[in-house]
Amino acid sequence: MGMTVGAGETQRRRRRRRAYEFLDYVNPERGRALRWCEAARELRSADGGDMKEARKLLRSALSCVKDYASVYRTWIAMEADGGGIGAARELVFAAKGTDGEYAAFWLAYLAFELRHGGSGCEHARAVAVDAARACPRDAAVQARCATVLLQGAKKKGRDGSGTRRVAMMLASSTSVL
Structure with missing residues (x-):
């Protein structure tokens, strides 16, 4: 049938x-x-x-x-x-x-952690730091990592000056950490 x-x-x-x-x-x-x-x-x-x-x-x-x-x-x-x-x-x-595409992997991994843990999530923050280290010359990775670190600092209620400095360095530099 x-x-x-x-x-x-x-x-x-x-x-x-x-x-x-x-x-x-x-x-x-x-x-x-x-x-x-x-x-x-x-x-x-x-x-x-x-x-x-x-x-x-x-x-x-x-x-x-x-x-x-x-x-x-x-x-x-x-x-x-x-x-x-x-x-x-x-x-x-x-x-x-x-x-x-190593940078694509890190961006996808970061998106996964943000989707399943939120931007203040420690997993997402740790991945952002690892991604920035792994792809120091990729502007998209650096910008996304900076955004995640800044959002995490804001959600925790900190002034974020230390995190902001790291995030700005990530966003403006091609060699980090």
């Missing part, structure tokens, strides 16, 4: 197939990785949100694709969406250094 697919679903599948064809042309490794990620998301959905089988699939993907960063980003997001913030943090540490 076959399932009938609505016109909207058919169009969605066609758009997705065209997007993957384009991605395969531009960046084949990323296309392969994203297919694994999509399969994991569908598996989690079919299992009612249970991550057990999806985790197995994503773990397998890491040994089958070269674009580890895409797999890790998807896995981290899925864990966080399911409430597994601790598991997501562990994956962030496992992913560190697998992304060809």
